Amino acid sequence: MAKGDFDDARKHFEQALRIEPSNAEYHSGYAYLLDQLGHKEEAAAECETAVRLAPKSPQAHYGYGAFLEKHGKPEEAIANYRQTLQLDPNHVDAHIDLG
Secondary structure, three states, X not given: OOHHHHHHHHHHHHHHHHHOOOOHHHHHHHHHHHHHOOOHHHHHHHHHHHHHHOOOOHHHHHHHHHHHHXXXXXXXXXXXXXXXXXXXXXXXXHHHHHO
């Protein structure tokens, strides 16, 4: 993906979040994008927001776990993967990542 594509995607996420700021999926997607752009602290905050907004969302916990694992925080990642599996025992990716 070219840098311009990322910039365009960022604008669209920001617009979507202005319209619907309580959408945890948007925050999770935006976190992934920010991480790809190298904005680690902002991405972490978006992951935390997604989990806060949707504490029963396995995908929010899984996304945060993947972020934490990528950034060298395995214990915190494991906790999020385990929470993912408590919410969705059939979440294949969480099983794989815990393995």
